[in-house]
Amino acid sequence: MDASDVWYHLFPLGFLEAEEVNPDPGGEPGGVTHRLPALVGWLDYLVDLGVTGVLLGPVFESETHGYDTVDPLRIDRRLGDEADLVALIEECHRRSLVVALDAVLHHVGRRHPYFQDVLARGEQSAYCDWFEIDFSQPGHDGFAYANFEGHGQLVKLNHANPLVLDWAVNFASYWIERGVDAYRLDAAYALPTPFVSAFANRVRGLRSDLFLLGEVIHGDYVRTAKRARLSSVTQYELWKAVWSSLNDGNFFELAHAIQRHTGFCERFRPWTFLSNHDTTHIATQLEDSRHCGHALALLMTLPGVPAVYAGDEQSARGRKYDREGGDAEVRRPPPQKPNELSGEQLASYQQHQQLIAARRQRPWLATGEVNVVELQNRQMTYEVLSGDARAFVALSTDDAPTTVQLPPDLLHVAGNVDTHLPPRGWGVWASD
Numbered sequence: 001m002d003a004s005d006v007w008y009h010l011f012p013l014g015f016l017e018a019e020e021v022n023p024d025p026g027g028e029p030g031g032v033t034h035r036l037p038a039l040v041g042w043l044d045y046l047v048d049l050g051v052t053g054v055l056l057g058p059v060f061e062s063e064t065h066g067y068d069t070v071d072p073l074r075i076d077r078r079l080g081d082e083a084d085l086v087a088l089i090e091e092c093h094r095r096s097l098v099v100a101l102d103a104v105l106h107h108v109g110r111r112h113p114y115f116q117d118v119l120a121r122g123e124q125s126a127y128c129d130w131f132e133i134d135f136s137q138p139g140h141d142g143f144a145y146a147n148f149e150g151h152g153q154l155v156k157l158n159h160a161n162p163l164v165l166d167w168a169v170n171f172a173s174y175w176i177e178r179g180v181d182a183y184r185l186d187a188a189y190a191l192p193t194p195f196v197s198a199f200a201n202r203v204r205g206l207r208s209d210l211f212l213l214g215e216v217i218h219g220d221y222v223r224t225a226k227r228a229r230l231s232s233v234t235q236y237e238l239w240k241a242v243w244s245s246l247n248d249g250n251f252f253e254l255a256h257a258i259q260r261h262t263g264f265c266e267r268f269r270p271w272t273f274l275s276n277h278d279t280t281h282i283a284t285q286l287e288d289s290r291h292c293g294h295a296l297a298l299l300m301t302l303p304g305v306p307a308v309y310a311g312d313e314q315s316a317r318g319r320k321y322d323r324e325g326g327d328a329e330v331r332r333p334p335p336q337k338p339n340e341l342s343g344e345q346l347a348s349y350q351q352h353q354q355l356i357a358a359r360r361q362r363p364w365l366a367t368g369e370v371n372v373v374e375l376q377n378r379q380m381t382y383e384v385l386s387g388d389a390r391a392f393v394a395l396s397t398d399d400a401p402t403t404v405q406l407p408p409d410l411l412h413v414a415g416n417v418d419t420h421l422p423p424r425g426w427g428v429w430a431s432d
Contacts, residue, residue, distance in 0.1 A: 014331025068109030
């Protein structure tokens with residue numbers, strides 16, 4: 001992957017308004033609804049936005065939301081078939097867009113054929129050792145089994161079984177051979193590190209530059225990335241600090257998070273984001289919509305691998321609720337379709353275009369050194385340095401105008417050392 005990469009993350013089942021429940025998961029081929037081809041109509045929109053990669057959420061045959069996989073070698077019948085995905089990948093590549101898929105290696109859905117065999121044959125099943133099952137303990141099925149975070153529909157795989165690793169590698173290899181450039185490893189924080197490391201070693205034997213993103217929420221990001229041989233992990237610390245510092249008028253929290261982020265970046269490039277399929281849209285999360293620009297400026301100037309979640313570029317609203325089906329609002333398509341943008345959606349899209357372009361024109365931002373220059377509760381300036389290149393960012397949540405003093409070497413950009421920000425304003429000045 002290139003240092004100037006900017007990703008676009010979308011959740012296909014929601015983006016394409018598929019049914020919430022698969023009518024026949026794991027059944028005979030047929031009954032396919034070809035929704036994936038509709039994504040081709042969005043690709044020029046994404047190219048115009050300026051992104052370089054597309055991360056697709058679950059696309060494989062599943063029971064409901066995609067993470068309850070039934071068959072990772074078959075496309076979910078609510079989305080299409082293999083030919084549809086391959087054609088979409090080819091259309092992305094034709095536009096120089098790389099493609100990442102969601103890989104669910106921690107668990108499978110109850111309708112997975114191997115678990116169905118266990119349900120049917122019990123201890124006589126050849127697949128008992130594929131799962132963490134205790135036949136001595138009672139359960140709904142006559143035995144107990146490990147699951148993902150209390151969700152009985154998500155059956156945990158036994159990662160100590162070498163056949164499970166073979167299965168994971170074979171699945172990943174199958175789609176690499178069909179053009180996939182990268183994988184997001186769902187719930188990587190719950191996977192045994194030796195398993196992930198072995199998986200990474202083997203799939204990179206097929207493609208040495210394969211980008212592997214691990215979903216990691218808490219813990220030691222650097223240690224996880226290094227030991228598991230991941231290219232990147234999700235930077236939830238920075239995500240939380242961005243919106244809470246803007247809401248609370250507390251840039252000290254953000255400065256602390258940036259300091260930690262800079263330390264992470266010395267070892268690897270974290271995956272940075274403002275929203276994703278599991279979180280509230282940033283335009284809803286922020287209490288003052290004027291701060292959306294502040295958040296985007298942070299995303300596009302701080303080092304790392306930035307990703308825009310579908311709809312954020314159009315100021316989409318949607319809240320994540322902690323209940324069954326609580327993801328629905330954040331997994332919808334963007335408010336307006338390509339070539340129909342107007343009003344607030346158009347203004348937000350153009351702001352994203354400008355900042356993404358600035359990021360891509362300065363690939364050194366991906367690995368630059370960050371220094372906080374001025375810090376108050378409601379005002380903050382920082383710079384990103386790389387050799388002789390410099391970006392200077394000013395943020396204010398004050399209700400009054402603010403004067404920012406720029407470094408002399410950026411005078412050719414601003415025309416004056418003293419620059420004025422409007423109330424609750426922000427600004428970015430950078431070397432060419």
